[in-house]
Amino acid sequence: MSGTRIHFTAxxxxxxxxxxxxxxxRYGQAGLQQAQVIVALGGDGFMLATLHATGALGVPVYGMNRGTxxxxxxxxDEEGLEARVAEADPTQINPLRMRAEGSDGTRAEALAINEVSLLRAGPQAAHLRIHVDGRERMDELICDGAMVCTPAGSTAYNYSAHGPIIPVGAAILALTPISAFRPRRWRGALLPITATVRFEVIDPHKRxxxxxxxxxxxxxxxxxxxxSDETVSHTLLFDPGHGLEERLIREQFS
Known part of the structure; x- marks a missing residue:
């Protein structure tokens, strides 16, 4: 694929x-608006930042690891980059949309490619009430926090909190507690990707x-x-045989 217009970011x-x-x-530097592909050089955190920053352009992103x-x-690998990009397999991922209201009445929205987390911000455990699609599912979760993650993000913070790894093709979200105290043995839930999860903070001023x-x-x-916001889509490119699906499976056996 000679002459591919690549925009490099690092x-x-x-x-x-x-x-x-x-x-x-070696390969030149195309302007971001003219690029056919974006090559991101760094680690996973930088990849997430690149996807957030360039998502509106609809340009696929091919990452090369210069992080951890x-x-x-x-x-x-600096050799044959144009050919690697041309042969790469695309993976489409949809982010999560978070809507939140602060104690001062202000509201905010943000997108998350990996996860949305509710985290205690003081010395005492958080007390959360959980609704799924408008139905109360847990009247009180006492914990350090809880999160909802995408399949693409299931090997990150979610996995560290003992949440499940989800195949990228599965239409599932994981709801995972962080250091749950009560219910002590609750390990979370798998929800359809169409679900809306609402967390209500109990006693937000004290906790x-x-x-x-x-x-x-x-x-x-x-x-x-x-x-999940299916109106927003990101395209990641992976070398053949090393796609996100394969990585998620391999991670479960490591």
Whole structure:
């Protein structure tokens, strides 16, 4: 695919900055508005930032790992990049949309590619009431927090909180508690991707809670709603045989 218009972007890490200098010298640097593909150089956090920043353009993103874990990234290799991009397999993912209201009455919205988390913001445990599609499912969850995650984000914070890994093709969201005290043995729930989850904060002044959508934080919330937004779509590109589906399966056996 000779002549592919590539826009390179890189995190501030020295390895990423060195890589972007070499790659732009070799392949050129297309303007963002003219690019056919965006190549992101960094780690998973930088990939999420790139998807958020460029999602409105509808341009696929091919990541190369110049960070740490690199779960959403391909292996770094400067050779044959145009051919790799042309042969890459696309994966479509939809983000979550968070709506939240603060104790001062202000409302906020944000998108999350990985997860939306409700986190205690003080020394005492959070007390949360949970509704799914308008029906109360738990009158009180005493915990450090809770989250709703996408399949793409299920190996991140969700997995660290002992939540399930979800195949990327599954129309499922995971609702996972964080350090639940009561109910002590509740491990969370799997919900249809069409579900809307509403968290209500019980006694928010005594037990403040923050709502976090990827890296967007809303403090002192009294409620937050989370649902999948199928009107927004991101396209990630992966080398053949190393796609997101394969990575999610492989992670369960590691």
């Amino acid at each position: 995190s501030g890490a020295p390895e990423a900055q060195e890589a972007i200098a070499r790659l732009t010298a 874990v690199g779960f959403l990234m391909n292996a770094y 403040p809670v923050a709502a976090v959508a990827d890296n967007v934080e809303v403090r002192d919330v009294i409620w937050a709603e989370v649902s």
